[in-house]
Structure formats: C-alpha cells, structure tokens
Amino acid sequence: MSIRVIEDKCIGCRLCVKVCPLGAITVVDKKARIDLDKCDLCGACVTACEKFQAIEIIREKEAAGDLDSYQGVWVFAEQKEGMVAGVTLELLGEGRKLADQLGTTLSTVLLGSGMDQAAQELIAHGADRVYLADSPQLADFLEDPYAEVLTELCREHKPAILLMGATTIGRSLAPKLAARLRTGLTADCTGLAIDGETKNLLQTRPAFGGNLMATIICPNHRPQMATVRPRVFPPAKRDENRTGEVVRLDYSARQLLQRAELLEVLKEAGTTINLAEANIIVAGGRGLCDQKNFALIQELADLLGGAVGASRAVVDAGWIPYAHQVGQTGKTVCPKIYIACGIHGAVQHLVGMQSSELIIAINKNPEAPIFKVADYGIVGDVLEVIPALIKEIKKARGEA
Ligand SMILES: Cc1cc2nc3c(=O)[nH]c(=O)nc-3n(C[C@H](O)[C@H](O)[C@H](O)COP(=O)(O)OP(=O)(O)OC[C@H]3O[C@@H](n4cnc5c(N)ncnc54)[C@H](O)[C@@H]3O)c2cc1C
Numbered sequence: 001m002s003i004r005v006i007e008d009k010c011i012g013c014r015l016c017v018k019v020c021p022l023g024a025i026t027v028v029d030k031k032a033r034i035d036l037d038k039c040d041l042c043g044a045c046v047t048a049c050e051k052f053q054a055i056e057i058i059r060e061k062e063a064a065g066d067l068d069s070y071q072g073v074w075v076f077a078e079q080k081e082g083m084v085a086g087v088t089l090e091l092l093g094e095g096r097k098l099a100d101q102l103g104t105t106l107s108t109v110l111l112g113s114g115m116d117q118a119a120q121e122l123i124a125h126g127a128d129r130v131y132l133a134d135s136p137q138l139a140d141f142l143e144d145p146y147a148e149v150l151t152e153l154c155r156e157h158k159p160a161i162l163l164m165g166a167t168t169i170g171r172s173l174a175p176k177l178a179a180r181l182r183t184g185l186t187a188d189c190t191g192l193a194i195d196g197e198t199k200n201l202l203q204t205r206p207a208f209g210g211n212l213m214a215t216i217i218c219p220n221h222r223p224q225m226a227t228v229r230p231r232v233f234p235p236a237k238r239d240e241n242r243t244g245e246v247v248r249l250d251y252s253a254r255q256l257l258q259r260a261e262l263l264e265v266l267k268e269a270g271t272t273i274n275l276a277e278a279n280i281i282v283a284g285g286r287g288l289c290d291q292k293n294f295a296l297i298q299e300l301a302d303l304l305g306g307a308v309g310a311s312r313a314v315v316d317a318g319w320i321p322y323a324h325q326v327g328q329t330g331k332t333v334c335p336k337i338y339i340a341c342g343i344h345g346a347v348q349h350l351v352g353m354q355s356s357e358l359i360i361a362i363n364k365n366p367e368a369p370i371f372k373v374a375d376y377g378i379v380g381d382v383l384e385v386i387p388a389l390i391k392e393i394k395k396a397r398g399e400a
Pocket residue numbers: 209284285286287288289310311312313314325326327328329330331341342343344345346347348349352362363364365368380381382383
C-alpha cells in the first residue's frame with residue numbers, strides 16, 4: 001500500500017496538514033507533499049481532502065513472492081519494571097513448536113532499558129534470537145515509542161508470524177501495529193497451529209459469545225499477527241544450556257515519538273489479586289444467593305491458601321469486583337484446583353477455567369453443565385456444603 005497526492009486536484013489548502021497526526025505533510029508551492037517515512041497510511045488526510053479528492057491510498061495485493069520473503073516466528077516479549085511477563089514464556093513455548101514445524105527460527109523482541117539479563121532468560125526459554133531495543137525512553141510501556149520501534153523492526157526483518165499476549169499492553173499495541181503494517185490480527189486466540197499444506201498460521205478463538213470456535217487465517221498479508229490470553233498455554237521449560245543470539249539495538253540517541261508521558265503507575269486495590277497465578281481458586285456464582293455469602297468463599301479460599309474467583313453474574317450484580325471474574329470477558333485461569341460454588345457452567349465461564357487441572361463443582365442442580373467438566377461433583381446447597389467443608393478442613397488440621 002502507498003499514498004499519493006494528485007497534483008492536478010490539490011489546491012494547497014493545508015487541511016491535510018492540520019489533520020496528519022504524524023506531521024508527515026507539508027505544502028510546497030501550493031501542493032501537498034507527503035513524507036512516506038513518517039506517514040503510517042492512517043488515511044486521516046484522505047478523509048480531510050474528501051471535497052477535493054486530491055489524496056489517494058493505493059492498495060495493491062501483495063504478490064505471493066513478497067509473502068515468501070517473510071520468514072521466522074516472533075514473540076513480543078512483554079516486560080513490566082524489568083520483569084518478563086508470564087505470558088511471554090507461554091508464547092515462547094507455543095512459538096517454539098510453530099517455528100520447529102515451519103523449520104524456521106524463533107525470535108523475540110524485547111523493548112526496555114538495561115534488559116540484558118532478561119534477554120538471556122528468553123533464550124533459556126526457547127528463543128534463538130533476541131532483538132533487544134534498549135533506551136530509557138522504552139523502560140516503561142508507552143504506545144507511541146513501542147509501536148514505532150516494532151513497526152520499524154518488522155518492516156526491516158519481515159517476520160512471518162508475530163505473537164503477543166492478550167494483556168493490557170498487547171491489546172493496545174497489537175492493533176496499532178497491525179494497522180501500520182497493513183496486516184490482519186486475530187485477538188484472544190486459544191489455539192495456534194500450522195496448516196501443513198499452505199504453511200499459513202491457523203488461529204483459533206471463541207466466536208459468537210463462545211458458542212463456537214472459529215479458525216482464522218491471514219493468507220494475503222504478513223506478518224500473521226495473533227494475541228493469546230495468559231495461561232492458555234503452559235510456559236516454555238527453562239534450559240540454561242540453550243544458546244542464542246542477542247541483537248542489540250541502541251535507541252538511546254534517537255528521539256522516539258512520544259505524545260503521552262507516564263507520570264505514575266497506581267496499583268488499583270481491586271486488581272491486586274493475582275487469579276492467573278493462583279494454584280487454588282474457590283469461585284462463587286449466583287447460587288450463593290446473597291453478596292454476604294461470599295464470606296464463605298473467602299474463608300474457604302483462605303484456608304486452602306487460594307484466591308477468590310467469580311462468575312460474571314455476581315460481578316454484574318456488584319457482589320465482587322471485576323478483577324475476580326473468570327471467563328470469556330474475565331480472566332483465563334489454569335489452577336491446580338478450581339472449586340466452582342453455585343456456578344451454572346455457562347460456556348462463557350467454562351472457556352476461562354476448563355483447563356484447570358482438577359475441577360470440583362458444588363451445585364444443587366444435578367443437571368448443571370458445570371458437572372460435565374468437573375472431576376468431582378457435589379450435588380447440594382452451597383450454603384450447607386461449604387460450611388461443612390470448612391469444618392472438616394479445620395478438624396483435619398486440629399483447628400476445630
Ligand atoms: C458475551 C458474553 C460474555 C460473558 N462472559 C462471561 C464471563 O467472562 N464469565 C462468566 O462467568 N460469565 C460470562 N457471561 C455470562 C454467562 O453466560 C452466565 O450468565 C454466567 O456465567 C452465569 O453466572 P452464574 O453461573 O453465577 O449464575 P446462574 O446462571 O444464575 O447459575 C447459578 C447456579 O447456581 C445454582 N444454585 C442456585 N442456588 C444454589 C444453592 N443454594 N446451592 C448450590 N447451587 C445453587 C443453580 O442451579 C445454577 O446452576 C458472558 C455472557 C456473554 C453473553
């Protein structure tokens with residue numbers, strides 16, 4: 001894709017100059033000039049010039065040969081305060097499998113400041129190469145500089161596949177990057193595979209409210225971009241004997257685009273619970289009958305050293321903050337033990353917890369779908385069963 005000014009139609013009115021967010025347009029001799037190095041083809045100028053139709057975006061389908069020049073699997077390595085996010089290690093595990101199937105390399109792109117140790121960790125977890133973009137401007141995530149660096153690296157090195165976590169950072173960065181690279185993006189994937197014949201990436205994700213799984217391909221554009229939720233895949237195993245290449249890219253001398261400034265990071269009290277990392281989750285649903293009965297869920301979770309989860313119904317009812325919600329529009333969790341108390345087992349809840357190692361369900365309705373995914377089911381009233389469980393656990397520990 002490209003963009004051009006149709007000189008016969010341009011009257012040098014400067015409307016395009018005013019709307020360009022990147023300062024890519026100037027007017028010389030009453031004609032607009034577009035700096036293609038700065039332009040990201042957002043189309044704002046085309047819209048502004050609707051009356052004169054003097055700017056056009058030229059769309060041309062990439063030839064198959066162009067697609068072949070894209071090689072390798074990339075994982076965007078997310079970091080906060082210098083710590084690599086868990087989802088990155090999960091993507092490295094999955095990325096390794098895809099790269100091996102394609103007979104290609106697995107690379108990661110790590111943006112930050114002073115991240116040499118983290119780069120070695122990425123290699124130990126399966127990366128063949130780490131593009132390490134280093135600058136104090138990249139220490140904390142900000143959309144503009146991160147998107148600028150990633151766009152540049154993708155244009156230069158042409159990865160065939162780019163995977164990112166479906167985290168707050170990934171969800172804000174991936175669409176921006178996909179738009180700049182003029183490629184597709186499949187958000188919130190739960191499965192990735194390679195089509196044996198075409199070598200296209202098969203990107204599977206829930207669709208229609210989780211009622212069916214859709215497999216999406218991006219056959220005409222590169223890179224093939226997907227975000228994947230944390231805890232969908234197991235983390236890659238660490239092998240300290242692995243070796244790889246670190247490609248250092250020093251951005252410290254370059255002024256990166258920065259339209260926002262990070263003033264402070266405030267940790268919201270309600271989001272401090274770490275459901276995704278918990279080994280045991282005790283989750284409550286509408287079957288608890290009343291907000292006050294969440295105290296039973298909390299007590300059982302505390303006794304087991306676990307975290308409290310919830311269905312969307314009780315979050316919507318205001319019984320518990322959103323940070324506790326498990327499911328399609330909440331968190332995806334994969335604990336060792338998941339205890340579902342008074343939760344029906346709607347498909348939107350199940351997609352967020354069904355990969356838990358052991359599922360225990362308590363529900364008074366023996367037909368509730370939660371029992372279909374449960375390893376152990378207790379048919380009964382949660383308000384009787386949970387206190388009985390608490391009592392037995394305390395008794396077994398000599399606390400009662
Ligand atoms: C687009 C979309 C996204 C969604 N995302 C999510 C999501 O992320 N997470 C999520 O959870 N839901 C989600 N939902 C909502 C989902 O469809 C269900 O409505 C919700 O999960 C129901 O919550 P629940 O099981 O607590 O309540 P209910 O469906 O009301 O079920 C309550 C259960 O408790 C049992 N029960 C009642 N009283 C007792 C008792 N005393 N003892 C024992 N059992 C009892 C009942 O038999 C019943 O099975 C989403 C829906 C849509 C459309």
